[in-house]
Amino acid sequence: MKPTGIWRVAPLLACLGLLVVWQAAALALRNDSFPTALDAIRAIPSILGDKESLINIMASLRRMVIGFALAVAISVPLGLMMGRSRAVAAFFNPLLMVIYPVPKAALMPIIMLWLGVGDVSKTLVIFLGVSLPVIYHSFEGARAVEEKMIWSGAAMGLSTVQRMFRIILPAALPEILTGCRTGLVLALITMVTSEMIARQSGAGNILFNALDMGQYDTVFAMIIIVGAMGICLDTAFERIRARLVRWSEPSFNMPLSFS
């Protein structure tokens, strides 16, 4: 998929459109607790200018990056091994199925009892939140690798480890990266909620404290900031992904024609 002129600016236009809809809705509702888009945007500089909030937001990002990196480093090998070996898959699958629907941020109160309210608990929760989708997608990716390629590799004398790195990892990469992208969104969600539960520092803390104190401009400004973080991270990730797996791009850019 090649972004041509109009597709490049389309997301920006969509952002603008959403802000305009928001502004219109706020003007129409005239609700005290629903500031207009302009008011919310005006409140952003005062948050980003404040040193303490900036430190808070950076701390959130740091925890998220560490948790995400650790999760990817551990989950990808695990998922690949599960995809290639039936025994490993049978060993881990039921456990993962039990853990999957548990909201990881809901473990926060319990983990807080053990590890305190600091960075360790929050990073651990983010780690847990990210690992499951990454494991799942790596597993699916490794399972779908064509047997013939692995046989050819084995016939040419590659050891099991070499086959893992030179055939299975690249072949499963598109699927792994899809998992990482889901993981990235989940990392942001978990980050915000964990900070909301352990109100000590971070972007989630600012957001929900402002809600409790009735500073609605700040609430909506923080929503914009967190949202922008999500969109920027996703765009950056998408760039990297497109570069890494350009060869596997599906060609479904065209809408179906039958009408």
Add this chain to the structure above:
Amino acid sequence: MNSRALTTDLLLGAIPIALLIGVWQAINSFGYAPATLLPPPGLVFSRLFHQLFDPTFQFQIATTLFRLFTGFAIAVVLGVSLGIAAATHPAINALVRPVVRVLAPLPKVALYPAFLLLLGFDHESKITLVVADALFPILLSTYYGASTVEQKLIWSAMAAGTPPRQILFKVVLPASIPSILTGCRIGLVISCIVVFLAEMITSTNGLGFVLVTAARTFQTVDMFVPLITISLLGLILNGLLQAGRSYLLRGFPEA
């Protein structure tokens, strides 16, 4: 897969769960953790069993399930129809794609304060959050499934004289069902997670509320009970979805 291999798989899979509970029990028995921080598994499971027959707790489960199902159902209907519309209609595609591109990576929990302020503290704000979070995986996989429908299938249907409106329901929708169901599965897990979180943030009922109340009053046993309940609910719902999937996909080569 023959039944013997299946049994081995089940046994293998039971090991880590048994191991986890074993380690949990061992930590308690050897006194590494006081029962106030980590209650022994026996206590937690007997409490869970006891709670499952308690009308108040059943009411909390019902509340959570109601929010989960309503939100998930709305997300499925919206996601599938928008996804199909975007895949088949160039104008809708041009409108939906950029908006989805912006909204999909947005952490929806951050929008929850806005929903609270606009929709109040009752069901509406929680259901909206569930819809917002479950919608995008379903929409994206529907779009993906519908846009990868083989053009030849459509041409054959047209050649056979099927009117365009019916092609939608007879060719495009059935052909994209595997992909839609994959999206629904992800959406379902996300709904479970999100409904619980929303109830933890602000609520007066539901499983998340049970957890928060237990945490505030330092009742560790009661903190584990809702967590295990939501995990069980997730497993059951996932099983139901799998059963539905194998029924719907009974004609497909790989289900």
